[in-house]
Amino acid sequence: MTEIYPPATPEWAERMAQAQLDTHVLVNGHAYPRLAYGPDSPGLNLRARCYGCYVLIGQRHVIGCMHERCAICGEQAYGCPCLTDSEVVTAQ
Ligand SMILES: [Zn+2]
Numbered sequence: 001m002t003e004i005y006p007p008a009t010p011e012w013a014e015r016m017a018q019a020q021l022d023t024h025v026l027v028n029g030h031a032y033p034r035l036a037y038g039p040d041s042p043g044l045n046l047r048a049r050c051y052g053c054y055v056l057i058g059q060r061h062v063i064g065c066m067h068e069r070c071a072i073c074g075e076q077a078y079g080c081p082c083l084t085d086s087e088v089v090t091a092q
């Protein structure tokens with residue numbers, strides 16, 4: 001299987017940097033810390049970088065990455081019902 005990485009463009013680097021500031025998701029008035037790539041991704045065959053969004057181990061995924069885990073239930077965040085009415089909280 002071929003690994004497809006997002007293009008290493010300055011624009012993508014910016015999105016990766018932005019994702020580090022998107023620290024929490026807000027659901028029903030409660031802020032949950034977003035799970036980083038790595039320790040919180042059980043069962044994932046860990047590589048140095050997420051093969052969905054290219055962040056390093058310990059960094060938060062770019063919003064919408066298929067490999068991000070849900071901050072509430074730990075399942076796949078993308079499409080998780082917990083996050084249907086969520087808002088991303090960005091650090092100031
Ligand atoms: Zn990712």
Ligand SMILES: [Zn+2]
Pocket residue numbers: 070071072073074075080081082083
């Ligand atoms: Zn969930």
